[in-house]
Amino acid sequence: MFTFLFTDIEGSTALLGRVGQGVYARVLADHHAIIRAGLACHGGREVDTQGDAFFAVFSSPAACVAAVLAMQRALQAHGWPGGERVRVRMGVHAGQASQTAAGLVGLDVHRAARIAAAGHGGQVLVSQAAAALVRSDLPPGRGLRIWGCTG
Amino acid sequence: MHRLKDLEGLVQIFQLRAGGLLADFPPLRTVPGGVAAATRTLPRDLVSFTGRQRELAELIDAAAGAAGGVVGIHAIGGMAGVGKTAFAARDLEEALGLYRDLGNRGGEVTALNEAGTLSRVRGDLRQAGSCHQQALDLARQIGSSWDEAHALAGLGRCALAASRTVEAEGMLRQAVAIFQRIGAAETADVSAELDALTAARPTSHES
Numbered sequence: 278m279f280t281f282l283f284t285d286i287e288g289s290t291a292l293l294g295r296v297g298q299g300v301y302a303r304v305l306a307d308h309h310a311i312i313r314a315g316l317a318c319h320g321g322r323e324v325d326t327q328g329d330a331f332f333a334v335f336s337s338p339a340a341c342v343a344a345v346l347a348m349q350r351a352l353q354a355h356g357w358p359g360g361e362r363v364r365v366r367m368g369v370h371a372g373q374a375s376q377t378a379a380g381l382v383g384l385d386v387h388r389a390a391r392i393a394a395a396g397h398g399g400q401v402l403v404s405q406a407a408a409a410l411v412r413s414d415l416p417p418g419r420g421l422r423i424w425g426c427t428g
Numbered sequence: 429m430h431r432l433k434d435l436e437g438l439v440q441i442f443q444l445r446a447g448g449l450l451a452d453f454p455p456l457r458t459v460p461g462g463v464a465a466a467t468r469t470l471p472r473d474l475v476s477f478t479g480r481q482r483e484l485a486e487l488i489d490a491a492a493g494a495a496g497g498v499v500g501i502h503a504i505g506g507m508a509g510v511g512k513t514a515f516a517a518r519d520l521e522e523a524l525g526l527y528r529d530l531g532n533r534g535g536e537v538t539a540l541n542e543a544g545t546l547s548r549v550r551g552d553l554r555q556a557g558s559c560h561q562q563a564l565d566l567a568r569q570i571g572s573s574w575d576e577a578h579a580l581a582g583l584g585r586c587a588l589a590a591s592r593t594v595e596a597e598g599m600l601r602q603a604v605a606i607f608q609r610i611g612a613a614e615t616a617d618v619s620a621e622l623d624a625l626t627a628a629r630p631t632s633h634e635s
Contacts, residue, residue, distance in 0.1 A: 363584075364450075396453070
């Protein structure tokens, strides 16, 4: 069982068009540093990176949630080049995958990617499978809640 | 329930909420028809269903967390004069007390706004204003823009009902600005209320 995390920057193409390549490259570098710091602090393993998107795995949903909280807070607090506002959508799902020569393969990987894609910048979406595991792991009184999203 | 692109079946999706995280977002970018497909045996709503996203989210959350328990939902219907509003008021008061006991401030702020609406509809503008003001303070404390905008809209409607049009316009304008910023579905309805108010006001002098 893995916990999958997918992230990507909302409106990155428009951002590139707005700020130009030089500033965008600095934005991307800062973004990558924040995501990687979150992964490193909470035991996440970077599987793949494409442009502004990350795919990572964790050994537990609770560790993944701790990481995304740290990442989102750091992303919001960061002073971005060009005074831009950078918002990152994130999706968390727990499920099965096979480690192959081509990387992690499984329907749950695709499911995790789709969940992330359904969100908006700054939003963290969690699948039912991951939510059930996180709920049982959460210590009370941390002010952390998981809400159902309506259609 | 939601349908994800290229994947079979409907799934439930949750949003992580915690201090320091943004809380209010537009509807999810899932494939249209997720909810409709799940409820296709039910008659189609005659009007668009807006302004109750938080309550629906809480119901789904409660149902998901019940794990074999029972979730009660009161549907209130009946002829005029049989006491539907009074019953709703009692239920709302009970819900407010429960939310406070549980320390659920998100639920509390929503119930306060609902209580404000109910009081205004019943003609008790003083009570309505008090509920929305409490909701406004609490929404700002917990950083919920959606509830803050609802509280401002409620205060605006109370002011309008009391013929304080300048105050009403100011409150509704603030509500629209917040709804617009977070991309909420309520933007259109509250903007229309604001337009109607400004169109009906012949001069800039308050009566």
